[in-house]
Amino acid sequence: MTGPIDFYFDFISPYGYLASTQIEKIAAKHGRNVEWHPFLLGVTVMNVMGLKPIMETPLKSDYALIDRPRMAKLFGVPLVIPDLDGVNSLAASRAYYWIRQSDPVLAKEFAKRVFHRLWVDGKDITDVDAVIVEAAAVGIDGDALRDGLRDARTKALLRDAVDQAVDRRVFGAPFFIVDDEPIWGIDRLWMLEHWLAHASWDLA
Amino acid sequence: MTGPIDFYFDFISPYGYLASTQIEKIAAKHGRNVEWHPFLLGVTVMNVMGLKPIMETPLKSDYALIDRPRMAKLFGVPLVIPDLDGVNSLAASRAYYWIRQSDPVLAKEFAKRVFHRLWVDGKDITDVDAVIVEAAAVGIDGDALRDGLRDARTKALLRDAVDQAVDRRVFGAPFFIVDDEPIWGIDRLWMLEHWLAHASWDLA
Numbered sequence: 001m002t003g004p005i006d007f008y009f010d011f012i013s014p015y016g017y018l019a020s021t022q023i024e025k026i027a028a029k030h031g032r033n034v035e036w037h038p039f040l041l042g043v044t045v046m047n048v049m050g051l052k053p054i055m056e057t058p059l060k061s062d063y064a065l066i067d068r069p070r071m072a073k074l075f076g077v078p079l080v081i082p083d084l085d086g087v088n089s090l091a092a093s094r095a096y097y098w099i100r101q102s103d104p105v106l107a108k109e110f111a112k113r114v115f116h117r118l119w120v121d122g123k124d125i126t127d128v129d130a131v132i133v134e135a136a137a138v139g140i141d142g143d144a145l146r147d148g149l150r151d152a153r154t155k156a157l158l159r160d161a162v163d164q165a166v167d168r169r170v171f172g173a174p175f176f177i178v179d180d181e182p183i184w185g186i187d188r189l190w191m192l193e194h195w196l197a198h199a200s201w202d203l204a
Numbered sequence: 205m206t207g208p209i210d211f212y213f214d215f216i217s218p219y220g221y222l223a224s225t226q227i228e229k230i231a232a233k234h235g236r237n238v239e240w241h242p243f244l245l246g247v248t249v250m251n252v253m254g255l256k257p258i259m260e261t262p263l264k265s266d267y268a269l270i271d272r273p274r275m276a277k278l279f280g281v282p283l284v285i286p287d288l289d290g291v292n293s294l295a296a297s298r299a300y301y302w303i304r305q306s307d308p309v310l311a312k313e314f315a316k317r318v319f320h321r322l323w324v325d326g327k328d329i330t331d332v333d334a335v336i337v338e339a340a341a342v343g344i345d346g347d348a349l350r351d352g353l354r355d356a357r358t359k360a361l362l363r364d365a366v367d368q369a370v371d372r373r374v375f376g377a378p379f380f381i382v383d384d385e386p387i388w389g390i391d392r393l394w395m396l397e398h399w400l401a402h403a404s405w406d407l408a
Contacts, residue, residue, distance in 0.1 A: 044263070048262055048263060049261055049262050049263055049264065050256065050261070050262070051255060051256075051261065052254065052255075057253055057254070057255065058252055058253050058254070059248070059252060059253055059370070059373050059374070059375040060253065060375055062373045063373060063375070063386055063388060066385075066386060067386075070385075070405040071405075073405040073406055073407070074395070074398065074405055074407070076407045166263070169263050169266045169267060170263070171263040171264055171267070181270075181274075182267055182270060182271075184267060185389075185391060187389060187391045187392045187394075187395065188391045190391075190394050191278070191391065194278065201274040201275075201277040201278055202277055203277070203278065203280045
């Protein structure tokens with residue numbers, strides 16, 4: 001099979017960031033492309049699923065604090081946990097879809113920079129100005145993007161993307177769909193690799 | 205390091221069952237023992253964490269239906285999803301701790317039978333009679349167990365076990381703790397194996 005891997009994430013998810021450092025390597029090894037789909041965990045987890053964010057969930061929040069740094073070690077990539085309140089990925093996600101309309105490859109480069117800004121540099125990504133800085137770094141015109149972010153059509157692009165993610169039963173981040181198989185979690189890259197290698201769940 | 209692997213599960217969790225088919229093999233490979241700790245997911249998830257059961261959580265419940273059979277395939281073990289309402293592991297868990305007082309090895313054999321009854325034979329484990337059938341099959345005296353289950357001290361054994369699990373920040377099933385490292389989920393056996401092999405999260 002040769003279809004793409006759909007990669008769903010929210011920029012505010014550290015596990016989404018960790019997945020972003022691995023997924024292209026994994027896909028390339030198996031001759032697949034990756035389509036990146038930022039969505040809003042807040043909408044999915046709180047509104048659709050009726051759950052609390054992980055960091056407000058007893059026990060699980062303790063686990064997350066222990067788990068993030070060791071998971072980064074396992075992948076051999078840097079990770080800082082930024083000391084920021086209320087980080088919001090709305091502008092960054094809208095910017096992603098606005099860029100993607102004209103250049104999907106550039107949109108991915110932009111997404112990598114946003115992840116890097118938040119999870120490696122520990123800097124906020126909430127403000128439009130921050131988003132524009134990262135877009136400019138990959139060659140996007142800042143004024144055009146600023147106008148684009150004000151455009152109702154750009155807001156609709158993200159809204160549609162979030163709706164499509166829910167329609168495809170995506171929850172949590174990272175979430176992968178390949179050949180109609182949904183695979184949730186940074187801890188399941190081995191499953192994704194198994195599928196890419198065998199196109200089956202039978203024992204290898 | 206040589207300490208045991210603490211294995212936390214609820215008999216009503218299919219992922220707990222799947223883990224039970226793998227954990228002794230994994231531990232033996234690395235010269236570790238496994239201590240089995242049934243606990244009550246309902247208490248942890250609903251009372252302590254304030255969450256809904258997976259099968260009542262939108263999106264996640266759809267995923268679970270797809271995920272269970274493929275996970276069983278990946279481990280090469282049988283799994284049926286029983287068509288039962290309101291399965292409850294209270295009696296089985298109490299019986300486990302009652303047996304364990306005098307014979308930890310037998311308690312594990314009993315636990316395996318309970319898992320098998322529910323997730324391979326698809327039969328209920330809720331009633332005391334069902335629990336006694338499985339206990340008898342490993343040589344436990346049924347009348348003694350029936351008396352034991354009525355004893356307030358037996359109820360206290362389970363209550364203490366659940367409290368201890370919460371104290372150790374255990375949530376979800378399966379959950380492993382080894383050398384103070386908490387590892388949650390059937391999808392993380394690879395992480396458990398990594399730790400057992402390297403006693404470190406650094407890249408191998």
